[in-house]
Amino acid sequence: MHYILMDLEWNQPLSHLSAQYRRYGKQLMFDIIQIGAVKLDQNMRMLGSFNQFVQPGLYRKLHPRISRITGILQEDLYTAPGFEDAFRRFMAWCGDDFALITWGCDDSTVFTQNLNYYLNDETQMPPVYDLQRLFGAQTGSGSNRAGLSNAMKHYGISFSAEHPFHCAVDDAYYTALVMQRMQEPEKVLEYRQTPKELVPVKKTKDEQSDDLRFTSIMTAINSKPAQQPNCPVCGKKLTVPEGYAPFRDGVWRALADCPDHGLIFVDLFLGKTLDGKSRVKRRASLSEQQSKAYVKTKHLQWAQKVAAFKETAV
Numbered sequence: 001m002h003y004i005l006m007d008l009e010w011n012q013p014l015s016h017l018s019a020q021y022r023r024y025g026k027q028l029m030f031d032i033i034q035i036g037a038v039k040l041d042q043n044m045r046m047l048g049s050f051n052q053f054v055q056p057g058l059y060r061k062l063h064p065r066i067s068r069i070t071g072i073l074q075e076d077l078y079t080a081p082g083f084e085d086a087f088r089r090f091m092a093w094c095g096d097d098f099a100l101i102t103w104g105c106d107d108s109t110v111f112t113q114n115l116n117y118y119l120n121d122e123t124q125m126p127p128v129y130d131l132q133r134l135f136g137a138q139t140g141s142g143s144n145r146a147g148l149s150n151a152m153k154h155y156g157i158s159f160s161a162e163h164p165f166h167c168a169v170d171d172a173y174y175t176a177l178v179m180q181r182m183q184e185p186e187k188v189l190e191y192r193q194t195p196k197e198l199v200p201v202k203k204t205k206d207e208q209s210d211d212l213r214f215t216s217i218m219t220a221i222n223s224k225p226a227q228q229p230n231c232p233v234c235g236k237k238l239t240v241p242e243g244y245a246p247f248r249d250g251v252w253r254a255l256a257d258c259p260d261h262g263l264i265f266v267d268l269f270l271g272k273t274l275d276g277k278s279r280v281k282r283r284a285s286l287s288e289q290q291s292k293a294y295v296k297t298k299h300l301q302w303a304q305k306v307a308a309f310k311e312t313a314v
């Protein structure tokens, strides 16, 4: 297995009042503009590096602050591929057997959001592990989040001008140097990250959550509340034509259509009630996108997803 140390740079909207941000900011807060990575083998030998500019698809104009910090210029991005293409190139470079590692959890959070925004939900984010937490555990700094430069100081790694900070591939390079010097670096695999929600999930009238009386998803799936969910807007009873398929970590999703409100996502996942009991939760939310083509594609995709799942379940 290879260890891939990854670092990203991202652009931010010029203004939070901009039309793009107001329309899409909930789904995408930052646009990735550079993916940098270094590959180590199991003996911590450096095998190579990956450096890819990414053309931002939403916040296209580079924020002056980002340009200043990263040294990236607008013209660096003109000929760069978009996120989807860049992501596929990156995955191809990563190979078949790898663990993705970052310093801290911001990168995986932004990465996940870009993935969901640009590739929709058919592509899963590979698991990401946090070297910063292993460093914290090994040096006794515990949950204090040490900066990468502190970790470098700790191991006597000096900064070199050929590898400037805040260039994705160089930050990944320094992270690799830190990992090389750690004892039992493979223990990083004990620190899997859960990407944070970048935007607090607001309950709107377009979304509704209920506790079901089940304690396992498998028993809940065939129940009436799962098979006949309600439209979160008008409460009308709906059906789930394709059924449920695993969607992302621990969440099962089905699609439903309200004749008045359109495409609804119905999610089942394990949660806790207020008194701490574990219960299956049902969350129905109105899709933000409702164009005919989108809804049709979504249903086709879902039929395939459910079929693929049934095949593996046999």
Ligand SMILES: [Zn+2]
Binding pocket: 231, 232, 233, 234, 235, 236, 258, 259, 260, 261, 262
């Ligand atoms: Zn409705």
